[in-house]
Amino acid sequence: MEAKAFKIFVVEDDEWYRRLLVHNLSMNPDYEIKSFESGKECLNNLHQLPDVITLDYRLPDMKGIEVLKQIKNSNPEIQVILISEQDDIEVVVDLLKHGAYDYIVKSKDIRERLLNTVNNIRKEFKLKNEIHSLRQEVKKKYSYQNTIIGNSAATQKIFDLIEKATRTNVTVSISGETGTGKELVAKAIHYNSLRAKQPFVAVNMAAIPSELIESELFGHEKGAFTGAASRRIGKFEEAHSGTLFLDEIAELEISLQAKLLRALQEKEIVRIGSNRPVKIDCRIIIATNKNLLEEVKKGQFRQDLYYRFYGLPIDLPPLRQRGNDVILLAKNFVSEFCKENKLVQKILTPSASKKLLGYPFPGNVRELKSVIELAVTLADKKEIEAEHLLLDDTENIESLLNEELSLREYNLRLVKKLLEKYDNKPKIVAEKLDIGVATIYRMIKDE
Template sequence: MTKVFIVEDDPLFGRALQQGLQKDNNLEITVFNSGTQFLQNLTLNPDIVVADYNLPDMSGIEVLKKVSEYNPEIKRIIISGQEDVNVVVKAYKNGAQDYIIKNTSAIVELSNSIGNFSSNVNLRKEVDDLRSLIIDRSKYQQVIGESKAVLSVLRLLQKIEKTNMMVLITGESGTGKEVISKVIHFNSLRKRENFVPVNMAAIPQELIESELFGHEKGAFTGADGKRIGKFEEANRGTIFLDEIGEMDVQLQTKLLRVLQESTITRVGSNKEIALDVRVLAATNKNLAELVKQGKFREDLFYRLQGFLIHLPPLRERGNDVILLAKHFLKECSAKFQVGAKSYSHDAIQELLNYSWPGNIRELKSVVERAAIISESSEIQSEDLIFSAVM
């Protein structure tokens, strides 16, 4: 099924296009009445976008530029009542891949154009499906594990490599959300630009707006000079908003505007600054539940979910525990200069039987302690000190 989004402000013409194109059972057609409404739904990932040249809130060319920036593989068509050659050339120069004139044969011509693009889209999807079965582990050396849950995460990472999609990473504390965010950035088209992590839970509420968006001199007591915020620091790169569920509702409103407009305003200034930043966010909270409780904006929740990656807890990853434990032990041997060590059979069983409430972070701490206190080259079960009751 090929997903087609049409951006057309004339409801009658939009309905006519939808009805005409839906005769093809292989097309899923959605019509939007404005560029703004369409862009709010771009993360639903259409295969083909058809935009009217003249829209009430922005031009069709602006729409296609946004589409191309988001994912250049989405096919882009302009439909217009203008037959001026200069207009047609301008459309092609700005990302249109076809230009359809609004006349009596428009629906037929558009149907043919979509049909041609659809064949390419379906072929690409088949190739992508085959590629998704093959994982290039050299790109993901920081992700240790061979469990089905981890391989599923790696396949998702492959799918978003070449996109600028917003990504929400969920999972319990200690499951490796920041590691995954770095993997996303350093395998993306922005890998040569800044990666800026921000722990929302670690910043006092009274300072967080300044930390994110910057401030001008004299904006508040103690603001002795101008300072750029984390978003400006991440311009052309990636910002990682960790523990986003800790953000208060007032700041959520400002963040939503930044995501929608791609601009920020420093504290103490009225000047908008245009930015090009990819946003990755993470949380160990149930955001859907926070939305129900009125503690998290519903529109921001859906905006952040451009692409969702859930990281499984360590207790659900089977033998990955041992792979990780061996990896951390090798690191410890060099870090603490304790010599090469291994695990006894009993120690391995202890590691497998423990529930790991602190996940990977806790495992690393347990291994580090064991590496230091162990008096032989083989770590025994008594060297493993767990923080929770088994």
């Protein structure tokens, strides 16, 4: 796609000087230059959306500051460079206050200063566009459908709660087993909320030594303790105007919970080694794989902090409760891994899909992703077979025993599992279980 020309208006009533400015700017072939003799002529052409306007301070029909004000009222994104013979500092300050990008004194040697100023504006434009594009990509990446893949009833409920969470700044508490995607949900909420353009700052309480948590959250002043060689702002200040995600919140020591509660109630923090409070404005999202209410009952979590955090609860279901979502996720992980590693796209065979559906995935989505990536690597051909899926069957049996089933149901599941393992050969299964082959046939028949 051809790059958009950088459009510049030159507004100057002195013909000789106007030609000089146009000539200097035209040295860059990427610049599209248009010139005007009066302020009104310039204002009547703002619909052409110039990027930069060089504006003579003294025009025959209007004062430069009036033209500047009207340009900024019409389109604040247009950058204006004032050019004048006078260098009164008060005039310069007044023009800068009203939105002028720069003020250049007229001279025959204006070329270098003018080109440098325009080049700086162009660099800033490019940076803004890149940031905007990056934000759009991030927002797209963390759209609901890209964050949680699935069409089960449990997944649709999560979509509904995420959408509700994006409408306000309500505190959100996300719970769920390890590997269910709590941080991804937190990012989906942030990047689809009114704070999307502000920072998303994540802190994993379990990953930081207890003696460093306070400094990590609230920051410290230089010399506050041994090793504090300089001031450091904490995560609360980093997340100002954005979202602070406190992961594994149940791991926060009880002694620090009071300080965290005060910061949330007062909306201010105090750096270690300082007495000056710092105002904070950040949305809080917490996550835990524990039952916080149970932690309160055990005396491990403050009740007042629990109620402060409760807000909008989002409980992420484990993968074993999401039905066919397992297959949708698996196919997505296959596609992503093949694309990232420049491999021919591979597919799951029916036997592989059946094996995935029969496994409880104690590690949830995180475990599924690892299993699929390894399976893609092991599969030499286009098809991913059941044998390429290396699952922990011991964990599978333990999970099965945790379910409340009748003895008949337990027996039937065990027989089915062994039949699958031994290629549907009842004789071998009968020998392993020390029962008759007829018993196995009868169990399958009566299912």
